[in-house]
Amino acid sequence: xxxxxxxKGNEALAEAALRAGCKxxxxxxITPQTEIAAYLxxxxxxxxxxxxxxxxxxxAINMIYGCAGSGIRCMTSxxxxxxxxxxxxxxxxxxxxxxxxxxxxxxxxPGLGGIQPSQADYWQVTHALGHGDFHALVFAPSTVQEMADxxxxxxxxxxxxxxxxxxxxxGLLGQMxxxxxxxxxxxxxxxxxxxxxxxxxxxxxxxxxxxxxxxxQPTELEDKIKERFKRYETAKATETLAVAENCEDADIxxxxxxxxxxxxxxxxxxxxxxxxxxxxxxxxxxxPFPEKELNEACKNAKKVLTVEMSMGQMVDxxxxxxxxxxxxxxxxxxxxxxPSPAEICNKLKEMGxxx
Amino acid sequence: xxxxxxxxDRCKGCGLxxxxxxxxxVAIQQEKLNKKGYYTAACIDDDACIGCALCAMMCPDCAIxxxxxxx
Amino acid sequence: xxxxxxxxxxTDAYLHYCPGCTHGIVHRLVAEVIDEMGxxxxxxxxxxxxxxxxxxDYFRCDMMEASHGRSPAVATGIKRANPDKFVFTxxxxxxxxxxxxxxxxxxxxxxxxxxxxxxNNTTYGMTGGQMAPTTLPGQVTQxxxxxxxxxxxxxxxxxxEMLSQLDGVALAQRVTVIxxxxxxIAKEAIRKGFExxxxxxxxxxxxxxxxxxxxxxxxxxxxxxxxxxxxxxYYPLGVFKEGAVR
Numbered sequence: 001x002x003x004x005x006x007x008k009g010n011e012a013l014a015e016a017a018l019r020a021g022c023k024x025x026x027x028x029x030i031t032p033q034t035e036i037a038a039y040l041x042x043x044x045x046x047x048x049x050x051x052x053x054x055x056x057x058x059x060a061i062n063m064i065y066g067c068a069g070s071g072i073r074c075m076t077s078x079x080x081x082x083x084x085x086x087x088x089x090x091x092x093x094x095x096x097x098x099x100x101x102x103x104x105x106x107x108x109x110p111g112l113g114g115i116q117p118s119q120a121d122y123w124q125v126t127h128a129l130g131h132g133d134f135h136a137l138v139f140a141p142s143t144v145q146e147m148a149d150x151x152x153x154x155x156x157x158x159x160x161x162x163x164x165x166x167x168x169x170x171g172l173l174g175q176m177x178x179x180x181x182x183x184x185x186x187x188x189x190x191x192x193x194x195x196x197x198x199x200x201x202x203x204x205x206x207x208x209x210x211x212x213x214x215x216x217q218p219t220e221l222e223d224k225i226k227e228r229f230k231r232y233e234t235a236k237a238t239e240t241l242a243v244a245e246n247c248e249d250a251d252i253x254x255x256x257x258x259x260x261x262x263x264x265x266x267x268x269x270x271x272x273x274x275x276x277x278x279x280x281x282x283x284x285x286x287x288p289f290p291e292k293e294l295n296e297a298c299k300n301a302k303k304v305l306t307v308e309m310s311m312g313q314m315v316d317x318x319x320x321x322x323x324x325x326x327x328x329x330x331x332x333x334x335x336x337x338x339p340s341p342a343e344i345c346n347k348l349k350e351m352g353x354x355x
Numbered sequence: 356x357x358x359x360x361x362x363x364d365r366c367k368g369c370g371l372x373x374x375x376x377x378x379x380x381v382a383i384q385q386e387k388l389n390k391k392g393y394y395t396a397a398c399i400d401d402d403a404c405i406g407c408a409l410c411a412m413m414c415p416d417c418a419i420x421x422x423x424x425x426x
Numbered sequence: 427x428x429x430x431x432x433x434x435x436x437t438d439a440y441l442h443y444c445p446g447c448t449h450g451i452v453h454r455l456v457a458e459v460i461d462e463m464g465x466x467x468x469x470x471x472x473x474x475x476x477x478x479x480x481x482x483d484y485f486r487c488d489m490m491e492a493s494h495g496r497s498p499a500v501a502t503g504i505k506r507a508n509p510d511k512f513v514f515t516x517x518x519x520x521x522x523x524x525x526x527x528x529x530x531x532x533x534x535x536x537x538x539x540x541x542x543x544x545x546n547n548t549t550y551g552m553t554g555g556q557m558a559p560t561t562l563p564g565q566v567t568q569x570x571x572x573x574x575x576x577x578x579x580x581x582x583x584x585x586x587e588m589l590s591q592l593d594g595v596a597l598a599q600r601v602t603v604i605x606x607x608x609x610x611i612a613k614e615a616i617r618k619g620f621e622x623x624x625x626x627x628x629x630x631x632x633x634x635x636x637x638x639x640x641x642x643x644x645x646x647x648x649x650x651x652x653x654x655x656x657x658x659x660y661y662p663l664g665v666f667k668e669g670a671v672r
Contacts, residue, residue: 024507050506054499055532062496062529066503069490070470074507092493199488199504201511204467210482212491369446369639369646375606393445408430409606415450416441421430 002181009147009173010035012180013103016148017075018043019183020155021190022101024050024074026063028082031115032171033105036077047187057082061089061102068098069211070200071192073155077103079171080121081112090164091130095213097197097228099158101151102136103167105174106309108336116336117171119258122313125166126287133225135232137165137239138286140257144178150284152183157239159194161231168286170309172259172338235288242290243282244297246272250279252351253298255318256307257283260339264307267344274345276352286314291321303351304328307344309337357406357423359398365418366395372410372419378403381410433457435466439483446646448636449477449545451603453484455613456514456543459620460487469512470504472497474526476518477551495526498533501540512623514541519558520550523583527559530589530631537594537628537671541619544585544631546600547638548657555641559583562660567641582660586633590666596628598666602635602658604650611663618668628671635661 007015014036017025025044027037037053044051054060060076067074078086083104093100106121108114129136137157139150147169154165192198199209215221246268247253256264261282268278281297283290298304304326306315312330319328331347333339359381366389373381373396380400389395396419398404411419432438435457443449460466466487473481475494482489492500497515505513522530522544533540549567550556556569560582564573590598597619601612612634619630635657637649644652 024503026503026506052502052506055528058496059499059502059529059532062493062499063503063506065492065496066472066490066500066505067507068503069500070504070507070511072507074503088493089496092491096491199470199490200508201468201470202466202488208486209488210491211489212482214479214491365440367445371446371646371650374647374650411430412606412609413451415443415447415454417432417436417450417454419430 002184004179004181006177007144007180008035008175008177009144009169010105010175011039012144013147013151013167014039014043015182016151017101018047018049018187019185020073020152021188022049022073022075022155023189024067024072025076026052026054026060026074027076028054028057028060028078030079030082032107032174033077033079033103035174036103048189057085058089061086064100065089065093065098068093068100069096069198071195071198073190075101075103077105079105079107080109080118083121083124087130090136091132091134092213093164094130094134094136095132096211097162098211099162099164101154101158101165101167103169106168106170114336115171117259117309117338118334118336119170119260119308120310120313120334121168122286122308122310125168126317129166134228135287136163137161137235138168139165140168140284140286141173142258142261142282144173144176145180147173148180148182157235161235163231168258170259239285240288240290240293241284242293243284244293245280247279247281247297248300249277250301251277252303252305252348253279253281253301254305254307254348255281255283255294255314257286257314260307260309263339263341264344266341267348270341270345271348271352274349274354276348276354278348289317289321294318294321298322298326301326305348305351306330307339308332309339310334357404357421358401359404359410359419359421361396362418363395364389364391365416366393367391367416368393368395369415371413371415372396375409375413377407377409378405380404433461435460435486437484437486441484442480443477444640446637446639446649447477448603451609452543452545452612452634452636453481455609455616456516457485458613459617463620465512469514472501472504472513472515474517474521475552476521478516478518478545479552481516495521495524496529497521498526498529498538498540498542502533502538505538505540512620514543516543516545518545518551519547519560523559523585531592534589534629534631535592535594539623539626540629541623542629542631543616544633545636546633546661547636549638549641551638551641555638562656584661586631586666589631594629594671595631595667596622596671597630597632597668599668600633600635600661600663600666602653602663604653622670625670626672
């Protein structure tokens with residue numbers, strides 16, 4: 001049995017990145033994720049990696065673009081306002097078919113907002129992470145262990161599909177401490193040996209590689225995008241992850257991700273005690289959204305409740321995934337307020353027609 | 356013997372080579388347009404060419420090759 | 427018999443630049459230096475938004491396109507991941523001195539071991555001749571149709587002078603390509619910039635005063651004259667800082 005450590009979510013994520021061979025980290029301080037940078041600034045040089053605090057989130061994402069373009073595993077992390085700064089750079093990364101990992105430890109917004117947890121960047125990371133037709137893989141951990149596990153998966157799938165991958169966490173997950181076990185691997189920094197497309201010096205052994213997202217001929221650009229979307233289709237068909245619990249006999253299924261899923265699970269247990277048949281569905285990949293799994297979980301349900309720390313963003317995808325065949329209601333708190341299981345349970349009772 | 360040759364369809368007739376030639380033997384010929392629609396540079400006195408290659412150095416399009424002469 | 431011909435590091439693609447645009451000369455000088463140092467296989471160039479956005483078609487080394495202003499950051503990413511490779515950026519006025527000022531200053535002050543080629547032609551060429559941070563007082567551009575008025579639009583920025591104040595800068599030199607003598611000096615400066623990089627001795631920037639005949643509304647030869655009579659007095663040529671930083 002692998003040894004466990006008690007670690008903060010942010011730090012567990014950082015350690016897992018190293019074990020996945022992340023060689024370079026470029027980031028900028030912003031609450032509530034600065035621990036990722038602080039941890040890596042200490043640990044990374046010791047395992048042969050490079051840590052650099054960039055002058056801005058904009059600079060950081062462009063350093064990622066350069067590093068990823070040369071075929072090396074790399075990561076940046078930020079929180080909501082910083083992710084907004086990165087969006088142009090992320091579009092360039094996606095448009096050049098480059099893999100990388102981007103961490104968003106969400107905080108209250110919009111604008112400067114607050115530093116307490118939130119889930120109000122869902123739309124941004126799943127639907128509008130930058131201009132143009134593209135997607136990023138999006139993972140939503142809900143425990144410190146999952147913070148570590150999803151990072152490893154993110155690096156692997158980003159390389160496999162040549163696209164950026166986002167870990168969408170929130171301030172609660174970033175700051176909480178829980179036991180975590182890591183893969184027992186020797187830390188080995190990645191190289192570009194399996195990336196023949198990388199711009200890392202042709203060594204007079206091949207034609208020169210160009211990393212680029214500029215295609216002035218519309219038909220050429222369209223072809224590039226369509227080819228990229230074919231890869232997305234493969235990802236959608238094979239890479240969805242979700243956890244459904246107690247849904248077989250459930251009248252109401254509660255859909256939530258991240259920290260909110262843990263609160264929703266407690267609320268569902270409370271509701272069961274009051275006689276309501278409630279199940280929970282927790283997407284772990286937000287893109288691709290686990291549509292098949294959601295439909296399977298809701299096949300006997302009469303109603304669905306989506307709970308988020310926002311004004312309601314994932315709820316739209318829930319309705320779309322279900323093809324609007326079931327009534328989908330929403331409960332949420334925003335601005336950094338974390339809902340309590342009791343509040344969520346009250347909403348469930350209201351939906352279930354009991355007091 | 357030194358010789359300067361201009362790649363006909365690459366030259367844009369910008370005239371920078373004309374300013375660089377110390378012997379003043381490069382000019383823009385006005386007889387024939389190239390396929391991009393430019394009148395191109397040409398050496399008007401091959402015998403006087405000393406192969407200094409200053410014209411080639413000035414050319415933004417690498418349209419000039421120079422053989423012979425001192426470097 | 428000695429020859430003058432295209433360097434290997436320059437592809438034989440037809441250059442899309444305007445007739446007489448000095449981009450082509452500078453591209454060739456960079457390629458000559460790469461050839462002479464034998465580093466084509468170990469070099470990655472970064473070209474961003476600007477007239478030279480398609481420089482990836484002109485250089486035979488690996489190339490990366492970058493977003494506007496961010497080349498020094500992209501170059502940093504490549505270099506930190508591949509410290510033994512050569513990384514150069516090739517940037518225009520708007521790219522380096524407007525939107526990219528932060529990235530420029532920080533790569534310089536970090537002493538990033540990269541070589542930055544800065545094309546200063548006092549205008550935004552690609553988008554049709556708008557004011558640049560380097561536009562001279564009184565200069566007419568598309569967005570200063572009455573001439574740059576320092577009380578409204580402020581003053582031009584002198585990049586070499588500014589960056590020479592930073593400890594991370596190994597070379598800050600301003601050159602031009604208006605005649606063969608200056609072309610030779612420019613090539614030596616570019617070579618120095620690559621040598622500092624080779625020896626991991628800090629950040630190099632070679633600012634090349636260049637022409638933009640089309641947007642200045644001049645013939646290529648007239649444009650050279652403007653550079654000589656108006657630009658050089660404002661942007662003096664020379665070395666502003668030279669010396670290994672580490």
